[in-house]
Amino acid sequence: NSPRFGRNWAMIQGVAFLLWLPWAVPFVLQTRLVDGEFWIQAPTLRTVAGTLKTFSFAHLPDWLPAVPFLVLYALLALAGLFYFRRRMAWALLLLSLFAVPFVGELLVSLRRPIFYDRTLIWTTLPFYLLMAIGIRGVMVGPFGPGKEDRFPARADLDAHPGRRRVRQVIAGLAVALILGLSGVSLFNYYTAFQKEEWAKAAAYVAARAEPGDML
Known part of the structure; x- marks a missing residue:
């Protein structure tokens, strides 16, 4: 200062x-x-939803509906904001790091489309953190304002084992669902996704290129 x-x-x-x-x-x-x-097309609601789907669980099989899972992920992130409300500065920071780049690219795209998923990949970090905070909050309640009182509701939950067990089951199911969707996406990627064969294209060009050719 x-x-x-x-x-x-x-x-x-x-x-x-x-x-x-x-x-x-x-x-x-x-x-x-x-x-x-510029070659990027103007973004639509489907484009934004597709970007969120790619960041959450790309390459899901077509028969598996993505919208319910996107809603669940959004609810977990909102739960993260709710359970982190006593540390408002950090909650707003995570929310801003995720939302501002999306909104900014969409606003600029009103004049010249620049909305592109690869430029927004890094925003998954604050989004995943909010989801993790939401899951943790489901287990032990809201975060306290400081390290000395990190989980003020834990003592009350310890006094009610049944309620604590229900919370743990809900959080465990959420984690299992996230791991399951990620596993299905990875399996589908490695077994069904058709990658662009750039190696063959490079070999084709190298075998036919002659001195003085322009690429």
């Missing part, structure tokens, strides 16, 4: 900007070229 820190930070940013300036013109030209001939 000191003024010296602010001055040093501004100075470093200024130096970085000056070092970047030689690339400013090529950057603008490339941006205009890409903007005029």
Whole structure:
């Protein structure tokens, strides 16, 4: 919070900007070229749902409905926010890390489509954390505000073994379902997914290429 820190930070940013300036013109030209001939299609509700499905359990068999499982995953993430509400700053951080990139790309896509699942893969980390917090919260109740009182509801659950056992069973079923869906997705990927045969294409080109050919 000191003024010296602010001055040093501004100075470093200024130096970085000056070092970047030689690339400013090529950057603008490339941006205009890409903007005029961009290949990504405008996102739809199906596109967004497909992205969430890919992040959660890609390559599920076609006969297995994905919507109920997506709803369950969303409920677990919402449960994570609920059980983490006493640490609101952390809860909002995880929510922002997941939601802001999605919303930002969708808003920009109103002018030029840029919504692409590969650019959003990293948002699965806060999403999975929220799901894990939700499952943990189902087992032991809300998280406390600090380390000294991490799970304030645990003592009450210990006094009611039946209620605690029900919570553990529900959390265990959720974990088993997630592991099962992931296992089915991986099995389907390794046994049924048709990968692009780039190795054969490269071998074909290498066998027929001659000096002076342009690729």
